[in-house]
C-alpha cells in the first residue's frame with residue numbers, strides 16, 4: 001500500500017468564488033482525499049423536505065475536477081433546529097436529568113426513534129444523490145460518536161428502549177432479578193416496565209443494572225451506525241468509515257467497526273496530552289509541544305484492529321487547537337512526525353484538519369493548513385515535506401507484531417461501574433503495558449478478545465471483566481506466553497463473583513483470596529525492587545512464585561507458558577517482568593533512548609524522536625522531532 005494525504009474541507013464556510021482555487025491548491029500540495037459534508041445539514045435541508053443540493057453538487061464537481069477523491073460525511077452529528085422543533089424530546093438528558101440542548105453539536109439521543117427516522121431519510125437522500133458519483137469514493141458515518149460525552153443518555157426514549165433491550169435479553173423479570181441479585185435491598189421487579197435507568201438513585205445503583213445499561217448504550221450506538229451503513233450500501237460500493245477519538249471507551253468500537261470497512265480516528269496529540277492524559281506534570285512539561293510518544297501509536301494499533309487491518313487518520317492536528325485548557329504550538333517538525341508515525345503504523349491516508357482556519361464560531365482559534373487569510377500556515381509546510389517523504393518511502397506493508405495486547409471495552413465499563421479503588425482505570429493499565437513494550441522497541445497489535453491469537457509469541461491481558469468460553473478456549477490453545485492480570489476474570493457476565501473465585505484459569509492452581517486497593521502515593525515494595533500500588537491481590541497458590549512483596553505476598557505466579565500478575569506495578573517492576581517474558585518467548589528487545597520510538601514494517605525500520613534532545617540510533621543521529629527510516 002502506498003500511503004496518501006488528505007484534508008477536511010467545509011465548502012459551506014467559504015464564498016463559492018474561492019472553491020476552485022482551494023481545490024487547485026489541495027491538488028498542488030499532492031492531497032488525494034478531501035472530506036466534506038459532515039456538518040452541513042442546515043444547508044442541505046434548510047427546512048423539512050426542502051432540499052438544496054445544488055451548492056453541494058457544485059462543490060463536489062469542483063473537487064472532482066481538481067482530481068481529488070471525496071469522503072462524503074453524513075450530517076447526522078448536527079441536526080438543524082427545525083428537526084429539534086419537530087422532535088423536542090430527541091435530545092439526550094445527562095445523569096442529573098438535565099437536557100443537553102441545541103447550539104453546538106451532537107444534540108441527540110441514540111435511542112430516539114423519530115431522530116433515527118430523520119437520519120435514515122437524510123442519509124438515503126445523500127446516498128441516492130452521490131452514491132454513484134465517481135469522485136465520491138468513501139463515506140463517513142456521522143462524526144466522532146461519543147464526543148462530548150454523548151454515548152449515554154438518560155432520556156425517556158432511552159428508558160423505553162432499555163426496557164425492550166432487557167426484556168429481550170432476560171425474557172422474564174424473574175430471570176433479570178436472579179442475574180442482578182435484586183433480592184439484595186428488595187430491588188426485585190415484577191414487570192420490565194418497572195425498571196428505570198440507573199441514575200438518580202439514593203446511593204450506588206446495582207452494578208449489574210449499570211453494566212447492562214452500559215452494554216445497552218453501546219448497542220444503541222452500534223445499531224444507529226448500522227442503520228446508516230445499510231442505507232449507504234444500497235447506493236454505493238465505496239468503503240465506509242467512521243472517525244473515532246482518542247481514549248474514548250463508552251462504546252465498543254470493535255462492534256461499530258464490524259459494520260464498516262475502515263477505521264479512522266482523529267489525532268490531536270497536544271490537546272490529548274493537556275486534556276485526557278493521566279501522566280504527571282513533569283511528563284506533560286517534557287512533551288508539551290510534541291504530545292505523549294505512545295498515545296498516538298496506541299490508537300493507531302488499536303484502530304487498525306477495529307478496522308480489520310484498514311486504518312486512516314481522518315483528522316490530524318496541523319497546529320495549535322482551540323479546545324484544550326491551554327493550546328501550545330507543536331514544535332517545528334511534529335506535524336511531519338505525527339503523520340509519518342501514523343503511516344508507519346498502517347495509516348493508508350493522513351488527512352489534516354482542517355484546510356483553512358475558520359474566522360467564526362466555536363473553532364475560530366483552531367489552526368488549519370491555511371491561515372484565515374489563506375496564507376500557508378506551518379502545518380502546510382510540513383504536509384508538503386510529508387508528501388516528499390512519501391515518494392521516498394514508497395510501499396508500506398504492516399507485519400504481524402510479536403505481542404498481542406488485548407483491549408476489551410466492557411472491562412472499562414465494569415471497572416467504571418464498580419472501581420473498588422478510585423484510581424483503578426482500566427485504560428491506563430492496558431496503556432502502561434503498551435508504553436513499556438514500546439519503550440523496549442517491541443511492536444504491539446492491540447486486539448479484541450475475539451480476534452485470532454495465531455502467530456503471536458505473547459498475549460497480554462492486563463485485566464479482564466469476564467472470561468467467556470470462546471476466549472478461554474483460544475487462550476488455552478495458545479502456545480505463546482500468556483500474561484494475565486491483575487483483576488482478571490473477576491466477575492461473571494452478570495456482574496457477580498465467580499463460584500471458583502477469580503481468576504479461575506484452567507491452567508493455574510490459583511485463587512484471589514482477598515484484595516486491597518490503595519490511594520495514590522501508597523505502595524507495597526517488592527523484594528526484587530519496584531513496588532505494587534493501587535490494586536493488590538492476595539494470591540492463594542501452589543504454583544511457582546516469581547515475585548513477592550516484601551511482606552511475602554505472592555505477586556507474580558508462573559506455570560509453563562502462563563503467568564499471572566496479581567497487582568498493579570510501577571513501570572520499572574513491570575518492565576523487569578515484561579523483559580524476562582520477552583526473553584523466554586524469544587522476542588528481541590532493546591531499551592530505546594527516552595522519547596525515541598521505532599516500528600518495523602515489511603520494507604522499513606522507522607525511527608522517530610519525540611524528545612527535545614538528539615539521540616543516537618544504530619550509529620545515526622536523530623534530531624529532536626525528526627523521523628528516519630532504514631530500508632530493508
Ligand code: GAL
Pocket residue numbers: 143144147266268315321322323353363366
Ligand atoms: C474533532 C472533530 C472536528 C473538530 C476537531 C477540532 O473532535 O471531529 O469536527 O471539532 O475535533 O480539533
